[in-house]
Amino acid sequence: MNKVLMKGNEAFGEGAVRAGCRFFFGYPITPQSEIPHYLARRLPQVGGVYLQAESELAAINMVYGAAAAGARVMTSSSSPGISLMQEGISYIACAELPCVIVNIMRGGPGLGNIAPAQGDYFQAVKGGGHGDYRLLVLAPASVQEVIDLMALAFDLADKYRNPVMVVGDGILGQMMEPVELGPLPEVSPPPKPWATTGMLGRKTRNIVNSLYIEPEEMEKVNLRLQEKYRQMAEREKRWEEYRVEDAGLVLVAFGMVARIAKAVVDRLRAADIPAGLIRPVTLYPFPDVPLVRAAERARAFLVVEMNAGQMVEDVRLAVCGRRPVYFYGRTGGMLTTVAEVLSQAEAIWEGLR
Amino acid sequence: MTVCLKPTAGLTGKPFHYCPGCTHGVIHRLVAEALVELGVLERTVGICPVGCAVFAYEYFNCDMIEAAHGRAPAVATGVKRVLPDRVVFTYQGDGDLAAIGTAEVVHAAARGEKITTVFVNNAVYGMTGGQMAPTTLVGQKTTTTPFGRQVAEAGYPLKVAEMIATIDGAAFVARVAVNSPKNILRAKQAILRAFKVQLAGRGFSLVEVLSTCPTNWGLSPPEALKWVEEKMIPVFPLGEFKVPEGEG
Ligand SMILES: Cc1ncc(C[n+]2csc(CCOP(=O)(O)OP(=O)(O)O)c2C)c(N)n1
Ligand code: SF4
Numbered sequence: 001m002n003k004v005l006m007k008g009n010e011a012f013g014e015g016a017v018r019a020g021c022r023f024f025f026g027y028p029i030t031p032q033s034e035i036p037h038y039l040a041r042r043l044p045q046v047g048g049v050y051l052q053a054e055s056e057l058a059a060i061n062m063v064y065g066a067a068a069a070g071a072r073v074m075t076s077s078s079s080p081g082i083s084l085m086q087e088g089i090s091y092i093a094c095a096e097l098p099c100v101i102v103n104i105m106r107g108g109p110g111l112g113n114i115a116p117a118q119g120d121y122f123q124a125v126k127g128g129g130h131g132d133y134r135l136l137v138l139a140p141a142s143v144q145e146v147i148d149l150m151a152l153a154f155d156l157a158d159k160y161r162n163p164v165m166v167v168g169d170g171i172l173g174q175m176m177e178p179v180e181l182g183p184l185p186e187v188s189p190p191p192k193p194w195a196t197t198g199m200l201g202r203k204t205r206n207i208v209n210s211l212y213i214e215p216e217e218m219e220k221v222n223l224r225l226q227e228k229y230r231q232m233a234e235r236e237k238r239w240e241e242y243r244v245e246d247a248g249l250v251l252v253a254f255g256m257v258a259r260i261a262k263a264v265v266d267r268l269r270a271a272d273i274p275a276g277l278i279r280p281v282t283l284y285p286f287p288d289v290p291l292v293r294a295a296e297r298a299r300a301f302l303v304v305e306m307n308a309g310q311m312v313e314d315v316r317l318a319v320c321g322r323r324p325v326y327f328y329g330r331t332g333g334m335l336t337t338v339a340e341v342l343s344q345a346e347a348i349w350e351g352l353r
Numbered sequence: 354m355t356v357c358l359k360p361t362a363g364l365t366g367k368p369f370h371y372c373p374g375c376t377h378g379v380i381h382r383l384v385a386e387a388l389v390e391l392g393v394l395e396r397t398v399g400i401c402p403v404g405c406a407v408f409a410y411e412y413f414n415c416d417m418i419e420a421a422h423g424r425a426p427a428v429a430t431g432v433k434r435v436l437p438d439r440v441v442f443t444y445q446g447d448g449d450l451a452a453i454g455t456a457e458v459v460h461a462a463a464r465g466e467k468i469t470t471v472f473v474n475n476a477v478y479g480m481t482g483g484q485m486a487p488t489t490l491v492g493q494k495t496t497t498t499p500f501g502r503q504v505a506e507a508g509y510p511l512k513v514a515e516m517i518a519t520i521d522g523a524a525f526v527a528r529v530a531v532n533s534p535k536n537i538l539r540a541k542q543a544i545l546r547a548f549k550v551q552l553a554g555r556g557f558s559l560v561e562v563l564s565t566c567p568t569n570w571g572l573s574p575p576e577a578l579k580w581v582e583e584k585m586i587p588v589f590p591l592g593e594f595k596v597p598e599g600e601g
Binding site: 023025049051053054055057058059061062063064065066067068069070071073087088091095196197198199200201205206207208209210211 | 417
């Protein structure tokens with residue numbers, strides 16, 4: 001297997017191509033621009049289509065049309081652009097169309113800045129657009145994992161006929177790491193007999209819709225969607241555990257912050273503080289399983305995020321009052337450093353004694 | 354007995370929900386007949402708007418997609434890029450296309466997207482209760498211009514066909530009306546031609562159709578047809594604003 005040095009943003013593009021994605025619609029925004037740059041070159045090489053839309057509103061609706069026509073399709077953007085896509089994402093979720101949306105999060109709210117942040121956690125996992133819907137949300141923490149999770153993202157999108165969001169931040173997007181790339185895999189997405197491709201001999205018309213004027217009908221759709229989300233929650237929780245078995249203090253962090261937290265765990269262990277790390281790989285469904293398990297032994301949890309405290313709410317729900325859950329975060333694109341998190345962790349551990 | 358009007362295979366036969374005297378139904382029929390006559394119904398994907406035609410997917414006898422308000426040209430772009438050999442059309446009202454969705458239609462035209470847009474201009478937002486549209490005439494009373502549209506506050510009606518015709522990617526742009534048998538026949542020809550332009554791969558095609566909204570205009574159906582003739586056509590002149598190069 002050949003290893004190549006690859007930029008995170010390029011890996012989002014290459015991972016999509018390897019997952020059989022042949023259509024990309026997007027609108028430029030930092031710090032994700034290398035994704036469209038890469039795909040504008042790469043997609044024509046594999047017979048695909050790259051198209052720069054006039055706005056994020058148009059881009060997500062092009063995704064909606066392409067997904068309705070049965071294609072593997074994606075878009076990518078960064079925080080303010082993702083906000084503009086929310087209308088379309090809600091439509092896609094209700095029409096039950098598969099697609100992948102990449103959000104390379106930046107400092108906000110508002111126009112904010114282009115520095116790495118995790119402030120869009122709520123927006124990603126709690127809905128974001130209007131109505132009762134959920135996205136599957138994946139959070140890679142390395143360039144290799146970007147490649148792997150993009151493949152998973154497209155498979156899950158097709159499996160559940162649901163939009164999948166893959167979130168990263170500017171660090172993951174801009175850093176270079178070696179990745180293993182085999183030959184371009186053969187991908188065979190499942191048949192899509194529901195797609196609006198023109199009837200061409202089909203007896204019944206296919207309609208892609210999210211309009212249910214009768215409340216009884218609309219509720220039925222919602223119940224079906226909720227059942228789908230329940231199945232996702234049952235089958236698709238993913239996480240990584242590091243030195244948690246005997247941990248008294250469990251750090252919880254996702255994406256790039258988890259790598260900082262991992263370094264903190266090693267430092268704490270070196271100082272004889274039994275620390276561990278749980279890294280959610282799926283942010284929705286939220287992997288509460290390892291937290292519930294860890295809560296039996298651990299004395300406290302420390303959630304570290306690059307936001308004002310968003311995932312900490314899901315951790316508290318999972319831990320459900322059994323143990324104290326502390327939070328440390330920086331916002332606005334400020335990085336959490338190993339030293340900062342270490343001193344927080346040490347103070348918490350000291351307080352428990 | 355001679356049958357002068359048979360149902361078209363292009364429509365499902367489900368009764369329209371439109372108000373009496375509304376010409377949305379006539380326009381549906383013209384589009385459906387054109388698709389049948391060109392023999393492309395089986396490979397057509399239509400995109401519905403938000404507005405009174407929101408249920409159009411119940412009526413057109415082909416694969417249909419319901420789009421968000423104004424976004425139909427973007428949805429159509431996605432479909433056409435995946436399935437370039439299919440016929441793709443959007444059906445949009447003036448609120449849908451000329452207000453919230455102006456950017457989408459302008460840029461679909463600019464890209465020369467090989468889709469056809471049927472633009473139904475009834476000078477008002479029908480579905481939401483007769484508010485002012487970008488196409489509302491100066492002086493026209495609506496629920497949000499109770500004293501008549503005043504230029505100083507609400508500006509001028511937007512002339513979509515003329516505007517789109519200035520865009521290089523637009524291959525065929527026409528404005529027609531469905532207020533008289535003669536105009537209906539002309540409208541049919543324009544719609545046929547728009548689809549032919551798409552089939553020939555020449556670029557974006559748009560047919561603006563002047564339509565009635567007796568309900569929100571507060572007129573009887575015959576009065577509404579007269580209003581199109583007397584009030585709308587002078588502001589929105591009929592004709593072809595752009596035809597493909599080499600075609601007269
Ligand atoms: C995002 C969004 N904004 C507003 C609406 C409400 N809305 C529904 S139909 C409509 C106006 C449609 O008018 P037009 O396109 O002229 O079609 P008509 O009803 O006259 O046929 C509006 C504003 C909506 N559905 N979605
Ligand atoms: S409200 Fe107006 S546009 Fe809508 S169906 Fe009735 S007459 Fe037609």
